[in-house]
Amino acid sequence: MTDTTAQPDGELQAVRSATSQRRWRTGAVVLGWVGFIVIWELLSRIIGEVLLPGAFKVGGEMWDIVRSGLFVEHFLASIGKVALGFVWAVLFGAPIGFLMGRSRYWKAFFKDTVLVAGSIPGLAYAVMALVIFGISLWGPVLSVALISMPYIAINVAEGLEGVDRKFLQMSQAYGRKPRDVYRHVLIPAILPFVFAGVRVSFAISWKVEQLTEVFGSNKGVGFQIRSAFQRFSVTEVLAWVLLFIAFMLLVERVILVRAERRLFRWRTGGQD
DSSP states (O other): OOOOOHHHHHHHHHHHHHHHHHHHHHHHHHHHHHHHHHHHHHHHHOOOTTSSSHHHOOOOOOOOEEEETHHHHHHHHHHHHHHHHHHHHHHHHHHHHHHHHHHHHHHHHHHHHHHHHHHHHHHHHHHHHHHHSSSHHHHHHHHHHHHHHHHHHHHHHHHHHHSSSHHHHHHHHTTTTTHIIIIIIIHHHHHHHHHHHHHHHHHHHHHHHHHHHSSSOOOSSSHHHHHHHHOOOHHHHHHHOOOHHHHHHHHIIIIIIHHHHHHHHGGTTOOO
């Protein structure tokens, strides 16, 4: 005879443990931010507010930027360039990665080129885009596409090479159509690799895009940072940089993490 209260008690203990861990993590995050602000304020008093404005002064400047509407206007401009650059990176990177993952010939053909493209510094892309397009929309878009394409291509190729050949042989043995093989075998296999490549390239491409805007653009976060620097306003420069960081964290924690859970929830039986 089994104890019917054992399972509910075990579930209750697991819930309490999970709640305790979440509270501990939240407390650690809050304590870390408080410590960061305290250290910032101390350094500001030691160095001087001319060189390093205090955290609360910069926070007030951030609020003024958001309230004035400049935040939405220039961030939308930057987001549009990053999104357009990602579209071009996927259009070129995914087919190249597919060929590299499915054919030894194409892997040998593209491998060195993709590796070289991925190792070029972002500054070189920014300067090259400025020289070719000048102050225009296409400079940042080209920079994002060039810096993102190698990561997408390499991850697509790695995902295809990691597919278990037995699944492909089984599909052929059962007479499955190529469309079904792509949908149920190849695409689920490469999605984790593609998503990892997107997350890495997104973080890098944002930096390159901002750098390109600093050199040659008339709208966007990078343009605002350059304008604040030309006015010798350290407070405004820090405010735009911190708004940029806050947006990156928001995209990472809210959008990309949730998208990853939704895309790969089949791994846990459909549970989020």
